[in-house]
Amino acid sequence: MVSRGLEGVVANSTRLSDVLGDKGQLIYCGYDINELVGKVSYKEVVYLLWHRKLPNRKELDAFLHELRSQRELPGPVIDFLKSAPPDAGAMDVMRTAISMLGLYDSDNGKEATPEINRRRATSITAKIGVIAAYFHRARNGKSLPPVRDDLTEAEHFLYLMCGEPQSKEASDTLDVAFILHADHGMNASTFSARVTISTLSDFYSAITAAIGTLKGPLHGGANEGVIHMLEEIGSEENVDAYVEKQLAEKKKIMGIGHRVYKTLDPRAPHLRAMAVKLSEKLGEPKWIRMSERIAELMKEKKNLNANVDFYSATVYYSLGIPTDLFTPIFAIARCSGWCAQVLEQLEDNRLYRPLSEYVGEPVGKKVVPIDERP
Ligand SMILES: CC(C)(COP(=O)(O)OP(=O)(O)OC[C@H]1O[C@@H](n2cnc3c(N)ncnc32)[C@H](O)[C@@H]1OP(=O)(O)O)[C@@H](O)C(=O)NCCC(=O)NCCS
Structure with a gap:
Protein backbone atom coordinates (compact mmCIF):
# COMPACT_ATOMS: atom_id res chain seq x y z
CA MET A 1 0.00 0.00 0.00
CA GLY A 220 9.82 26.64 6.03
CA GLY A 221 8.65 29.01 3.33
CA ALA A 222 5.26 29.27 5.06
CA ASN A 223 6.49 31.97 7.46
CA GLU A 224 7.05 34.37 4.56
CA GLY A 225 3.67 33.37 3.15
CA VAL A 226 2.01 34.43 6.43
CA ILE A 227 3.25 38.01 6.10
CA HIS A 228 2.27 38.17 2.42
CA MET A 229 -1.18 36.93 3.44
CA LEU A 230 -1.53 39.53 6.22
CA GLU A 231 -0.44 42.23 3.80
CA GLU A 232 -2.94 41.04 1.23
CA ILE A 233 -5.78 40.99 3.78
CA GLY A 234 -4.80 44.51 4.84
CA SER A 235 -7.18 45.12 7.73
CA GLU A 236 -9.17 43.30 10.34
CA GLU A 237 -12.55 43.70 8.68
CA ASN A 238 -11.31 41.78 5.61
CA VAL A 239 -10.20 38.66 7.49
CA ASP A 240 -13.46 36.69 7.48
CA ALA A 241 -14.09 37.22 3.78
CA TYR A 242 -10.48 36.31 2.93
CA VAL A 243 -10.58 33.03 4.85
CA GLU A 244 -13.98 32.20 3.42
CA LYS A 245 -12.73 32.78 -0.12
CA GLN A 246 -9.51 30.81 0.33
CA LEU A 247 -11.40 27.84 1.73
CA ALA A 248 -14.04 28.01 -0.99
CA GLU A 249 -11.27 27.97 -3.60
CA LYS A 250 -9.55 25.09 -1.74
CA LYS A 251 -6.47 27.23 -1.15
CA LYS A 252 -4.23 26.87 1.88
CA ILE A 253 -3.99 29.43 4.67
CA MET A 254 -0.28 29.78 5.40
CA GLY A 255 0.89 28.94 8.91
CA ILE A 256 -2.10 26.72 9.63
CA GLY A 257 -2.20 22.93 9.84
CA HIS A 258 0.45 20.31 10.39
CA ARG A 259 1.14 16.79 9.19
CA VAL A 260 1.93 15.47 12.67
CA TYR A 261 0.36 17.83 15.23
CA LYS A 262 -3.34 17.16 15.39
CA THR A 263 -3.61 19.44 18.38
CA LEU A 264 -1.68 22.60 19.23
CA ASP A 265 1.85 22.95 17.85
CA PRO A 266 3.71 23.44 21.17
CA ARG A 267 6.01 26.02 19.59
CA ALA A 268 3.14 28.30 18.60
CA PRO A 269 2.14 29.58 22.10
CA HIS A 270 5.72 30.72 22.81
CA LEU A 271 5.88 32.57 19.52
CA ARG A 272 2.39 33.96 20.00
CA ALA A 273 3.31 35.39 23.40
CA MET A 274 6.40 37.04 21.91
CA ALA A 275 4.41 38.31 18.93
CA VAL A 276 1.76 39.89 21.20
CA LYS A 277 4.41 41.61 23.32
CA LEU A 278 6.38 42.93 20.37
CA SER A 279 3.43 44.14 18.31
CA GLU A 280 2.00 46.03 21.30
CA LYS A 281 5.33 47.69 21.79
CA LEU A 282 5.58 48.61 18.14
CA GLY A 283 2.06 49.98 18.19
CA GLU A 284 0.96 47.50 15.51
CA PRO A 285 -1.51 45.28 17.37
CA LYS A 286 -3.52 45.02 14.14
CA TRP A 287 -1.29 42.20 12.87
CA ILE A 288 -1.78 40.09 15.92
CA ARG A 289 -5.54 40.73 16.01
CA MET A 290 -5.79 39.67 12.37
CA SER A 291 -3.72 36.56 13.11
CA GLU A 292 -5.89 35.67 16.09
CA ARG A 293 -9.04 35.92 14.00
CA ILE A 294 -7.56 33.75 11.24
CA ALA A 295 -6.52 31.13 13.81
CA GLU A 296 -9.99 31.24 15.39
CA LEU A 297 -11.75 30.82 12.05
CA MET A 298 -9.51 27.95 10.96
CA LYS A 299 -10.10 26.14 14.23
CA GLU A 300 -13.84 26.67 13.90
CA LYS A 301 -14.18 25.80 10.22
CA LYS A 302 -11.51 23.12 9.67
CA ASN A 303 -10.42 22.15 13.19
CA LEU A 304 -6.88 23.13 12.20
CA ASN A 305 -4.38 24.85 14.51
CA ALA A 306 -1.73 27.48 13.98
CA ASN A 307 1.75 26.05 13.46
CA VAL A 308 5.25 27.37 14.22
CA ASP A 309 5.28 29.63 11.18
CA PHE A 310 2.05 31.43 11.96
CA TYR A 311 3.33 33.58 14.82
CA SER A 312 7.05 33.47 14.03
CA ALA A 313 6.23 35.63 11.01
CA THR A 314 4.85 38.42 13.23
CA VAL A 315 7.78 38.03 15.63
CA TYR A 316 10.36 38.49 12.86
CA TYR A 317 8.37 41.29 11.25
CA SER A 318 8.23 43.09 14.60
CA LEU A 319 11.98 42.71 14.99
CA GLY A 320 12.40 44.62 11.73
CA ILE A 321 13.65 41.58 9.81
CA PRO A 322 12.86 41.73 6.08
CA THR A 323 10.27 39.17 5.00
CA ASP A 324 12.55 37.26 2.66
CA LEU A 325 14.95 36.55 5.54
CA PHE A 326 12.28 34.72 7.58
CA THR A 327 12.95 31.34 5.97
CA PRO A 328 16.76 31.83 6.09
CA ILE A 329 16.35 32.47 9.84
CA PHE A 330 14.47 29.19 10.12
CA ALA A 331 17.41 27.58 8.26
CA ASP A 348 24.62 3.67 11.97
CA ASN A 349 24.04 4.35 8.31
CA ARG A 350 21.71 2.50 6.02
CA LEU A 351 20.86 3.77 2.54
CA TYR A 352 17.32 5.15 2.22
CA ARG A 353 15.81 3.41 -0.75
CA PRO A 354 12.01 3.11 -0.60
CA LEU A 355 9.88 1.63 -3.36
CA SER A 356 7.26 3.15 -5.59
CA GLU A 357 4.06 1.62 -6.87
CA TYR A 358 4.16 1.47 -10.66
CA VAL A 359 0.90 2.70 -12.17
CA GLY A 360 2.15 3.12 -15.75
CA GLU A 361 1.21 1.07 -18.79
CA PRO A 362 1.56 -2.70 -18.55
CA VAL A 363 4.80 -4.18 -19.83
CA GLY A 364 4.86 -5.62 -23.33
CA LYS A 365 4.93 -2.51 -25.54
CA LYS A 366 7.04 -2.73 -28.69
CA VAL A 367 9.33 0.05 -29.90
CA VAL A 368 8.08 1.76 -33.09
CA PRO A 369 11.00 3.04 -35.24
CA ILE A 370 11.35 6.81 -34.80
CA ASP A 371 10.23 7.74 -38.33
CA GLU A 372 7.06 5.67 -37.96
CA ARG A 373 5.96 7.17 -34.63
CA PRO A 374 2.82 9.34 -34.74
C1 LIG B 1 1.45 21.58 6.73
C2 LIG B 1 0.62 20.93 5.65
C3 LIG B 1 1.45 20.83 4.37
C4 LIG B 1 0.24 19.51 6.12
O1 LIG B 1 -0.39 18.95 5.07
P1 LIG B 1 -0.96 17.47 4.99
O2 LIG B 1 -0.67 16.68 6.19
O3 LIG B 1 -0.49 16.94 3.68
O4 LIG B 1 -2.50 17.74 5.01
P2 LIG B 1 -3.39 18.07 3.76
O5 LIG B 1 -2.79 19.16 2.95
O6 LIG B 1 -3.70 16.79 3.09
O7 LIG B 1 -4.69 18.65 4.48
C5 LIG B 1 -5.73 17.88 5.07
C6 LIG B 1 -7.03 18.69 4.99
O8 LIG B 1 -6.86 19.91 5.72
C7 LIG B 1 -6.94 21.02 4.84
N1 LIG B 1 -5.87 21.93 5.18
C8 LIG B 1 -4.67 21.62 5.72
N2 LIG B 1 -3.96 22.72 5.93
C9 LIG B 1 -4.71 23.74 5.50
C10 LIG B 1 -4.49 25.11 5.44
N3 LIG B 1 -3.36 25.65 5.87
N4 LIG B 1 -5.46 25.89 4.94
C11 LIG B 1 -6.62 25.36 4.50
N5 LIG B 1 -6.89 24.06 4.53
C12 LIG B 1 -5.94 23.25 5.04
C13 LIG B 1 -6.72 20.46 3.44
O9 LIG B 1 -7.28 21.26 2.45
C14 LIG B 1 -7.38 19.13 3.59
O10 LIG B 1 -8.78 19.35 3.59
P3 LIG B 1 -9.78 18.32 2.89
O11 LIG B 1 -9.60 17.03 3.68
O12 LIG B 1 -11.11 18.97 3.07
O13 LIG B 1 -9.32 18.20 1.47
C15 LIG B 1 -0.68 21.73 5.39
O14 LIG B 1 -1.40 21.85 6.59
C16 LIG B 1 -0.39 23.08 4.78
O15 LIG B 1 -0.23 23.19 3.57
N6 LIG B 1 -0.33 24.16 5.62
C17 LIG B 1 0.00 25.47 5.11
C18 LIG B 1 1.49 25.61 4.93
C19 LIG B 1 2.22 25.68 6.24
O16 LIG B 1 1.85 26.42 7.14
N7 LIG B 1 3.31 24.93 6.33
C20 LIG B 1 4.18 24.93 7.50
C21 LIG B 1 4.08 23.64 8.23
S1 LIG B 1 4.98 23.73 9.75
Whole structure:
Protein backbone atom coordinates (compact mmCIF):
# COMPACT_ATOMS: atom_id res chain seq x y z
CA MET A 1 0.00 0.00 0.00
CA VAL A 2 1.24 3.46 -0.85
CA SER A 3 1.54 5.98 1.96
CA ARG A 4 1.30 9.27 0.08
CA GLY A 5 3.87 11.72 1.38
CA LEU A 6 5.18 8.84 3.54
CA GLU A 7 2.54 9.77 6.10
CA GLY A 8 2.78 7.56 9.17
CA VAL A 9 5.92 5.80 7.94
CA VAL A 10 8.66 5.45 10.55
CA ALA A 11 11.86 5.78 8.54
CA ASN A 12 14.52 5.59 11.25
CA SER A 13 15.21 5.72 14.97
CA THR A 14 16.55 8.86 16.60
CA ARG A 15 17.62 9.98 20.04
CA LEU A 16 17.37 13.63 19.09
CA SER A 17 13.81 14.86 18.97
CA ASP A 18 10.30 13.51 19.26
CA VAL A 19 7.16 15.11 17.90
CA LEU A 20 4.10 13.82 19.79
CA GLY A 21 1.32 14.87 17.46
CA ASP A 22 -1.63 13.87 19.65
CA LYS A 23 -0.27 15.44 22.80
CA GLY A 24 1.16 18.52 21.09
CA GLN A 25 4.59 17.89 22.61
CA LEU A 26 8.06 18.46 21.20
CA ILE A 27 10.98 16.82 22.95
CA TYR A 28 14.72 17.38 22.51
CA CYS A 29 16.81 14.54 23.97
CA GLY A 30 14.37 13.92 26.80
CA TYR A 31 13.55 17.57 27.52
CA ASP A 32 10.12 18.96 26.69
CA ILE A 33 10.71 22.27 24.87
CA ASN A 34 8.50 23.94 27.46
CA GLU A 35 11.11 22.92 30.03
CA LEU A 36 13.97 24.30 27.93
CA VAL A 37 12.50 27.68 26.90
CA GLY A 38 13.36 30.28 29.53
CA LYS A 39 15.92 28.05 31.25
CA VAL A 40 18.57 27.47 28.59
CA SER A 41 19.88 29.40 25.61
CA TYR A 42 20.07 28.31 21.97
CA LYS A 43 23.80 27.54 22.24
CA GLU A 44 23.05 25.04 25.01
CA VAL A 45 20.37 23.48 22.80
CA VAL A 46 22.90 23.09 19.97
CA TYR A 47 25.25 21.36 22.41
CA LEU A 48 22.36 19.21 23.65
CA LEU A 49 21.49 18.05 20.14
CA TRP A 50 25.10 17.32 19.24
CA HIS A 51 26.11 15.64 22.53
CA ARG A 52 22.68 14.49 23.81
CA LYS A 53 23.32 16.17 27.16
CA LEU A 54 23.24 19.73 28.40
CA PRO A 55 26.75 21.12 28.84
CA ASN A 56 28.30 22.12 32.14
CA ARG A 57 29.94 25.54 32.16
CA LYS A 58 33.37 24.24 31.15
CA GLU A 59 31.97 22.18 28.28
CA LEU A 60 29.91 25.12 27.07
CA ASP A 61 32.90 27.49 27.14
CA ALA A 62 34.99 25.07 25.09
CA PHE A 63 32.10 24.52 22.66
CA LEU A 64 31.51 28.23 22.19
CA HIS A 65 35.17 28.86 21.58
CA GLU A 66 35.14 26.25 18.84
CA LEU A 67 31.88 27.49 17.30
CA ARG A 68 32.59 31.21 17.39
CA SER A 69 36.12 30.92 16.07
CA GLN A 70 34.72 29.54 12.81
CA ARG A 71 32.48 32.42 11.79
CA GLU A 72 34.81 33.92 9.19
CA LEU A 73 33.75 33.08 5.63
CA PRO A 74 36.26 32.11 2.92
CA GLY A 75 37.06 35.08 0.64
CA PRO A 76 35.48 33.55 -2.49
CA VAL A 77 32.22 32.99 -0.63
CA ILE A 78 32.20 36.65 0.42
CA ASP A 79 32.90 37.61 -3.20
CA PHE A 80 29.97 35.46 -4.30
CA LEU A 81 27.64 37.10 -1.75
CA LYS A 82 28.70 40.52 -3.00
CA SER A 83 28.25 39.58 -6.65
CA ALA A 84 24.98 37.62 -6.36
CA PRO A 85 22.04 39.39 -8.06
CA PRO A 86 20.48 41.68 -5.41
CA ASP A 87 17.05 40.34 -6.31
CA ALA A 88 18.10 36.70 -5.96
CA GLY A 89 16.12 34.67 -3.41
CA ALA A 90 17.85 34.74 -0.03
CA MET A 91 17.32 30.98 0.35
CA ASP A 92 18.81 30.37 -3.10
CA VAL A 93 21.86 32.40 -2.16
CA MET A 94 22.18 30.58 1.17
CA ARG A 95 21.88 27.19 -0.56
CA THR A 96 24.58 28.12 -3.07
CA ALA A 97 26.91 29.62 -0.45
CA ILE A 98 26.69 26.57 1.82
CA SER A 99 27.44 24.37 -1.17
CA MET A 100 30.39 26.64 -2.00
CA LEU A 101 31.79 26.31 1.53
CA GLY A 102 32.37 22.67 0.68
CA LEU A 103 34.90 23.70 -1.97
CA TYR A 104 37.07 25.46 0.60
CA ASP A 105 37.00 22.85 3.36
CA SER A 106 40.52 22.28 4.65
CA ASP A 107 39.88 18.53 5.01
CA ASN A 108 38.85 17.98 1.39
CA GLY A 109 40.54 14.94 -0.07
CA LYS A 110 40.70 13.15 3.30
CA GLU A 111 38.38 10.40 4.36
CA ALA A 112 35.42 11.96 6.22
CA THR A 113 36.00 10.69 9.78
CA PRO A 114 33.49 11.42 12.57
CA GLU A 115 35.88 14.15 13.81
CA ILE A 116 36.01 15.78 10.40
CA ASN A 117 32.23 15.64 10.07
CA ARG A 118 31.79 17.14 13.54
CA ARG A 119 34.13 19.97 12.58
CA ARG A 120 32.13 20.48 9.40
CA ALA A 121 28.91 20.65 11.44
CA THR A 122 30.49 23.32 13.65
CA SER A 123 31.80 25.27 10.69
CA ILE A 124 28.49 25.30 8.80
CA THR A 125 26.48 26.18 11.91
CA ALA A 126 28.92 29.00 12.70
CA LYS A 127 28.77 30.42 9.18
CA ILE A 128 25.17 30.04 8.05
CA GLY A 129 23.93 33.17 9.87
CA VAL A 130 26.86 35.18 8.54
CA ILE A 131 25.93 34.15 5.00
CA ALA A 132 22.32 35.35 5.35
CA ALA A 133 23.28 38.65 7.00
CA TYR A 134 26.14 39.42 4.61
CA PHE A 135 23.98 38.78 1.55
CA HIS A 136 21.32 41.09 2.95
CA ARG A 137 23.82 43.89 3.52
CA ALA A 138 25.61 43.36 0.21
CA ARG A 139 22.37 43.50 -1.80
CA ASN A 140 21.61 46.84 -0.16
CA GLY A 141 25.06 48.18 -1.01
CA LYS A 142 26.12 48.19 2.64
CA SER A 143 29.51 47.27 4.15
CA LEU A 144 30.05 43.84 5.69
CA PRO A 145 30.87 44.22 9.39
CA PRO A 146 33.68 41.98 10.64
CA VAL A 147 32.54 38.83 12.42
CA ARG A 148 32.83 38.83 16.22
CA ASP A 149 33.40 36.02 18.70
CA ASP A 150 31.79 37.64 21.74
CA LEU A 151 28.16 37.43 20.64
CA THR A 152 25.58 34.63 20.73
CA GLU A 153 24.21 33.30 17.43
CA ALA A 154 21.12 35.53 17.73
CA GLU A 155 23.08 38.62 18.79
CA HIS A 156 25.62 38.01 16.06
CA PHE A 157 23.03 37.65 13.31
CA LEU A 158 21.24 40.86 14.34
CA TYR A 159 24.56 42.69 14.68
CA LEU A 160 25.63 41.67 11.17
CA MET A 161 22.25 42.35 9.63
CA CYS A 162 21.88 45.81 11.18
CA GLY A 163 25.58 46.77 11.32
CA GLU A 164 25.49 47.25 15.10
CA PRO A 165 24.38 45.20 18.12
CA GLN A 166 20.63 45.27 18.77
CA SER A 167 18.66 45.38 22.03
CA LYS A 168 18.77 42.52 24.52
CA GLU A 169 15.03 42.09 24.04
CA ALA A 170 15.48 41.57 20.28
CA SER A 171 18.30 39.05 20.64
CA ASP A 172 16.60 37.20 23.51
CA THR A 173 13.45 36.90 21.38
CA LEU A 174 15.42 35.57 18.41
CA ASP A 175 17.30 33.18 20.69
CA VAL A 176 14.00 31.63 21.82
CA ALA A 177 12.83 31.41 18.19
CA PHE A 178 16.10 29.59 17.39
CA ILE A 179 15.48 27.11 20.24
CA LEU A 180 11.95 26.41 18.99
CA HIS A 181 13.13 25.79 15.41
CA ALA A 182 16.26 23.75 16.18
CA ASP A 183 14.97 20.25 15.50
CA HIS A 184 11.68 18.57 14.69
CA GLY A 185 11.77 14.84 14.13
CA MET A 186 11.64 13.56 10.57
CA ASN A 187 10.46 16.79 8.93
CA ALA A 188 10.95 17.13 5.17
CA SER A 189 14.27 19.03 5.20
CA THR A 190 15.79 16.75 7.84
CA PHE A 191 14.65 13.77 5.82
CA SER A 192 16.35 15.28 2.76
CA ALA A 193 19.58 15.72 4.70
CA ARG A 194 19.42 12.14 5.98
CA VAL A 195 18.64 10.70 2.54
CA THR A 196 21.56 12.61 1.02
CA ILE A 197 24.13 11.59 3.63
CA SER A 198 22.83 8.01 3.60
CA THR A 199 24.40 7.60 0.14
CA LEU A 200 27.70 8.53 1.87
CA SER A 201 27.69 11.78 -0.03
CA ASP A 202 29.34 14.68 1.82
CA PHE A 203 28.19 16.84 4.73
CA TYR A 204 27.83 19.99 2.62
CA SER A 205 25.61 18.21 0.09
CA ALA A 206 23.34 17.04 2.90
CA ILE A 207 22.88 20.54 4.32
CA THR A 208 22.50 22.04 0.84
CA ALA A 209 19.71 19.54 0.09
CA ALA A 210 18.05 20.39 3.39
CA ILE A 211 18.08 24.13 2.61
CA GLY A 212 16.51 23.51 -0.79
CA THR A 213 13.79 21.45 0.86
CA LEU A 214 13.09 23.92 3.66
CA LYS A 215 12.54 26.69 1.12
CA GLY A 216 9.16 25.39 -0.10
CA PRO A 217 5.94 27.09 1.05
CA LEU A 218 4.60 23.86 2.52
CA HIS A 219 7.63 23.74 4.85
CA GLY A 220 9.82 26.64 6.03
CA GLY A 221 8.65 29.01 3.33
CA ALA A 222 5.26 29.27 5.06
CA ASN A 223 6.49 31.97 7.46
CA GLU A 224 7.05 34.37 4.56
CA GLY A 225 3.67 33.37 3.15
CA VAL A 226 2.01 34.43 6.43
CA ILE A 227 3.25 38.01 6.10
CA HIS A 228 2.27 38.17 2.42
CA MET A 229 -1.18 36.93 3.44
CA LEU A 230 -1.53 39.53 6.22
CA GLU A 231 -0.44 42.23 3.80
CA GLU A 232 -2.94 41.04 1.23
CA ILE A 233 -5.78 40.99 3.78
CA GLY A 234 -4.80 44.51 4.84
CA SER A 235 -7.18 45.12 7.73
CA GLU A 236 -9.17 43.30 10.34
CA GLU A 237 -12.55 43.70 8.68
CA ASN A 238 -11.31 41.78 5.61
CA VAL A 239 -10.20 38.66 7.49
CA ASP A 240 -13.46 36.69 7.48
CA ALA A 241 -14.09 37.22 3.78
CA TYR A 242 -10.48 36.31 2.93
CA VAL A 243 -10.58 33.03 4.85
CA GLU A 244 -13.98 32.20 3.42
CA LYS A 245 -12.73 32.78 -0.12
CA GLN A 246 -9.51 30.81 0.33
CA LEU A 247 -11.40 27.84 1.73
CA ALA A 248 -14.04 28.01 -0.99
CA GLU A 249 -11.27 27.97 -3.60
CA LYS A 250 -9.55 25.09 -1.74
CA LYS A 251 -6.47 27.23 -1.15
CA LYS A 252 -4.23 26.87 1.88
CA ILE A 253 -3.99 29.43 4.67
CA MET A 254 -0.28 29.78 5.40
CA GLY A 255 0.89 28.94 8.91
CA ILE A 256 -2.10 26.72 9.63
CA GLY A 257 -2.20 22.93 9.84
CA HIS A 258 0.45 20.31 10.39
CA ARG A 259 1.14 16.79 9.19
CA VAL A 260 1.93 15.47 12.67
CA TYR A 261 0.36 17.83 15.23
CA LYS A 262 -3.34 17.16 15.39
CA THR A 263 -3.61 19.44 18.38
CA LEU A 264 -1.68 22.60 19.23
CA ASP A 265 1.85 22.95 17.85
CA PRO A 266 3.71 23.44 21.17
CA ARG A 267 6.01 26.02 19.59
CA ALA A 268 3.14 28.30 18.60
CA PRO A 269 2.14 29.58 22.10
CA HIS A 270 5.72 30.72 22.81
CA LEU A 271 5.88 32.57 19.52
CA ARG A 272 2.39 33.96 20.00
CA ALA A 273 3.31 35.39 23.40
CA MET A 274 6.40 37.04 21.91
CA ALA A 275 4.41 38.31 18.93
CA VAL A 276 1.76 39.89 21.20
CA LYS A 277 4.41 41.61 23.32
CA LEU A 278 6.38 42.93 20.37
CA SER A 279 3.43 44.14 18.31
CA GLU A 280 2.00 46.03 21.30
CA LYS A 281 5.33 47.69 21.79
CA LEU A 282 5.58 48.61 18.14
CA GLY A 283 2.06 49.98 18.19
CA GLU A 284 0.96 47.50 15.51
CA PRO A 285 -1.51 45.28 17.37
CA LYS A 286 -3.52 45.02 14.14
CA TRP A 287 -1.29 42.20 12.87
CA ILE A 288 -1.78 40.09 15.92
CA ARG A 289 -5.54 40.73 16.01
CA MET A 290 -5.79 39.67 12.37
CA SER A 291 -3.72 36.56 13.11
CA GLU A 292 -5.89 35.67 16.09
CA ARG A 293 -9.04 35.92 14.00
CA ILE A 294 -7.56 33.75 11.24
CA ALA A 295 -6.52 31.13 13.81
CA GLU A 296 -9.99 31.24 15.39
CA LEU A 297 -11.75 30.82 12.05
CA MET A 298 -9.51 27.95 10.96
CA LYS A 299 -10.10 26.14 14.23
CA GLU A 300 -13.84 26.67 13.90
CA LYS A 301 -14.18 25.80 10.22
CA LYS A 302 -11.51 23.12 9.67
CA ASN A 303 -10.42 22.15 13.19
CA LEU A 304 -6.88 23.13 12.20
CA ASN A 305 -4.38 24.85 14.51
CA ALA A 306 -1.73 27.48 13.98
CA ASN A 307 1.75 26.05 13.46
CA VAL A 308 5.25 27.37 14.22
CA ASP A 309 5.28 29.63 11.18
CA PHE A 310 2.05 31.43 11.96
CA TYR A 311 3.33 33.58 14.82
CA SER A 312 7.05 33.47 14.03
CA ALA A 313 6.23 35.63 11.01
CA THR A 314 4.85 38.42 13.23
CA VAL A 315 7.78 38.03 15.63
CA TYR A 316 10.36 38.49 12.86
CA TYR A 317 8.37 41.29 11.25
CA SER A 318 8.23 43.09 14.60
CA LEU A 319 11.98 42.71 14.99
CA GLY A 320 12.40 44.62 11.73
CA ILE A 321 13.65 41.58 9.81
CA PRO A 322 12.86 41.73 6.08
CA THR A 323 10.27 39.17 5.00
CA ASP A 324 12.55 37.26 2.66
CA LEU A 325 14.95 36.55 5.54
CA PHE A 326 12.28 34.72 7.58
CA THR A 327 12.95 31.34 5.97
CA PRO A 328 16.76 31.83 6.09
CA ILE A 329 16.35 32.47 9.84
CA PHE A 330 14.47 29.19 10.12
CA ALA A 331 17.41 27.58 8.26
CA ILE A 332 19.97 29.17 10.61
CA ALA A 333 18.21 27.60 13.60
CA ARG A 334 17.37 24.27 11.96
CA CYS A 335 20.96 23.89 10.76
CA SER A 336 21.91 22.67 14.25
CA GLY A 337 19.24 19.98 14.02
CA TRP A 338 20.19 18.99 10.47
CA CYS A 339 23.82 18.61 11.54
CA ALA A 340 22.85 16.53 14.59
CA GLN A 341 20.65 14.31 12.42
CA VAL A 342 23.32 13.87 9.75
CA LEU A 343 25.89 12.92 12.41
CA GLU A 344 23.40 10.48 13.91
CA GLN A 345 22.62 8.98 10.49
CA LEU A 346 26.33 8.33 9.95
CA GLU A 347 26.66 6.56 13.31
CA ASP A 348 24.62 3.67 11.97
CA ASN A 349 24.04 4.35 8.31
CA ARG A 350 21.71 2.50 6.02
CA LEU A 351 20.86 3.77 2.54
CA TYR A 352 17.32 5.15 2.22
CA ARG A 353 15.81 3.41 -0.75
CA PRO A 354 12.01 3.11 -0.60
CA LEU A 355 9.88 1.63 -3.36
CA SER A 356 7.26 3.15 -5.59
CA GLU A 357 4.06 1.62 -6.87
CA TYR A 358 4.16 1.47 -10.66
CA VAL A 359 0.90 2.70 -12.17
CA GLY A 360 2.15 3.12 -15.75
CA GLU A 361 1.21 1.07 -18.79
CA PRO A 362 1.56 -2.70 -18.55
CA VAL A 363 4.80 -4.18 -19.83
CA GLY A 364 4.86 -5.62 -23.33
CA LYS A 365 4.93 -2.51 -25.54
CA LYS A 366 7.04 -2.73 -28.69
CA VAL A 367 9.33 0.05 -29.90
CA VAL A 368 8.08 1.76 -33.09
CA PRO A 369 11.00 3.04 -35.24
CA ILE A 370 11.35 6.81 -34.80
CA ASP A 371 10.23 7.74 -38.33
CA GLU A 372 7.06 5.67 -37.96
CA ARG A 373 5.96 7.17 -34.63
CA PRO A 374 2.82 9.34 -34.74
C1 LIG B 1 1.45 21.58 6.73
C2 LIG B 1 0.62 20.93 5.65
C3 LIG B 1 1.45 20.83 4.37
C4 LIG B 1 0.24 19.51 6.12
O1 LIG B 1 -0.39 18.95 5.07
P1 LIG B 1 -0.96 17.47 4.99
O2 LIG B 1 -0.67 16.68 6.19
O3 LIG B 1 -0.49 16.94 3.68
O4 LIG B 1 -2.50 17.74 5.01
P2 LIG B 1 -3.39 18.07 3.76
O5 LIG B 1 -2.79 19.16 2.95
O6 LIG B 1 -3.70 16.79 3.09
O7 LIG B 1 -4.69 18.65 4.48
C5 LIG B 1 -5.73 17.88 5.07
C6 LIG B 1 -7.03 18.69 4.99
O8 LIG B 1 -6.86 19.91 5.72
C7 LIG B 1 -6.94 21.02 4.84
N1 LIG B 1 -5.87 21.93 5.18
C8 LIG B 1 -4.67 21.62 5.72
N2 LIG B 1 -3.96 22.72 5.93
C9 LIG B 1 -4.71 23.74 5.50
C10 LIG B 1 -4.49 25.11 5.44
N3 LIG B 1 -3.36 25.65 5.87
N4 LIG B 1 -5.46 25.89 4.94
C11 LIG B 1 -6.62 25.36 4.50
N5 LIG B 1 -6.89 24.06 4.53
C12 LIG B 1 -5.94 23.25 5.04
C13 LIG B 1 -6.72 20.46 3.44
O9 LIG B 1 -7.28 21.26 2.45
C14 LIG B 1 -7.38 19.13 3.59
O10 LIG B 1 -8.78 19.35 3.59
P3 LIG B 1 -9.78 18.32 2.89
O11 LIG B 1 -9.60 17.03 3.68
O12 LIG B 1 -11.11 18.97 3.07
O13 LIG B 1 -9.32 18.20 1.47
C15 LIG B 1 -0.68 21.73 5.39
O14 LIG B 1 -1.40 21.85 6.59
C16 LIG B 1 -0.39 23.08 4.78
O15 LIG B 1 -0.23 23.19 3.57
N6 LIG B 1 -0.33 24.16 5.62
C17 LIG B 1 0.00 25.47 5.11
C18 LIG B 1 1.49 25.61 4.93
C19 LIG B 1 2.22 25.68 6.24
O16 LIG B 1 1.85 26.42 7.14
N7 LIG B 1 3.31 24.93 6.33
C20 LIG B 1 4.18 24.93 7.50
C21 LIG B 1 4.08 23.64 8.23
S1 LIG B 1 4.98 23.73 9.75
